[in-house]
Amino acid sequence: MGRTNKKAARKPAKKEKATSATATDVPSLLDKANVLLAQSNFELAIKFLERALELEPANPEARELAGVAELEGGDVDRGREHLLRLFPPHAPANPDTPSPYLYLAQTAEGPEEALGYYSTATAMIENLLKGKGRAGEIDETELRKMAITAIVAMIEIWMSDLCFEDAASSNCDGLIARALSISPNDPEALMTLASIRMSQSKFVEAKEVVLRLYRDMEGRDPFDPMLPPLPVRLQFTRLLLEHGLHMEALDVITTGREEDSLEVESAYLEGWTWHLRADALEEAPPQNWADMDDDEEPMNADECYAESLRALLEAAKLFTEQEYPDEGIGSHLQELIQGLQKRGVKPAVHAVEDEEEEDGDVDMA
Incomplete structure (x- = not known):
């Protein structure tokens, strides 16, 4: 990333003017840098922050923001250099806020x-x-x-x-x-607890934690503010699949698909979940599944494979269009799609209903 060399910048002729300029200019420069950081315009933010540091080299906010901007912009070494200057011997004391420590x-x-x-x-x-x-x-x-x-x-x-x-x-x-003492119901903490119990071979305890977390999400609208953020739900879907909870995983991933239909990982996980569900149905007759409702006709394995191929093809299309960087997902998508096509599976087709165009009666008012 190119940077402007500020060493030759013209300085105020008098110290009094420098002090006056510092008092008015640095807050303005920091405000502009914050706006640019929020817009992910790291290169321009860095220029404003370099100017602020020329005026006030010891300004901790400017120094920290410069470190963050460099890190987000991809220059890890330069970012660390800025952040470490917040500590002695460059500063009189260690930072009194947690963020520099987290970035480092x-x-x-x-x-x-x-x-x-x-x-x-x-x-x-x-x-x-x-x-x-x-x-x-x-x-x-x-x-x-x-x-x-x-x-x-x-x-x-x-x-x-x-x-x-x-x-x-x-x-x-x-x-x-x-x-958990800090936030007893935090989804990320509970998922981590389940992972720890899995690593300790405490599988029953791990599954209990996963089901507890699922119950907190069950039945919620895709845009319910009480749902965890989408990346957390994607991670949780994978955790549900580890425990063979396919229908629960489909319930969670559906909220992700409805929230962002262009999210590659959501589409991939939907297809993978349907595939695992179909595999399980082939191994055990539906009447032996405890999670089937008595008044609900269960989908058979062929129908689940068809749903899987539909979602996987959509995921593959999004993967290509977005030049998605996760090669692991890309290769697994191709493997699953080719396997289903060799079996002769055809992708499920969902009917699209448009009430406004029904019987050709469209209100143009």
């Missing part, structure tokens, strides 16, 4: 470094929730979500990079208990 944790060079930053950030957030310290413009709901995100990230480190450490399992237990 995400770009850490090793798991231990990441754990250190995440741990510090989490402790700071917990103190803010107890009324200790200055939360600034961060409200309590956002603080709790920041804490959950940090704790879940630490658990993921213990379950991946440090999974062979003797203390891994006990540390995960302690961390998830900490997360």
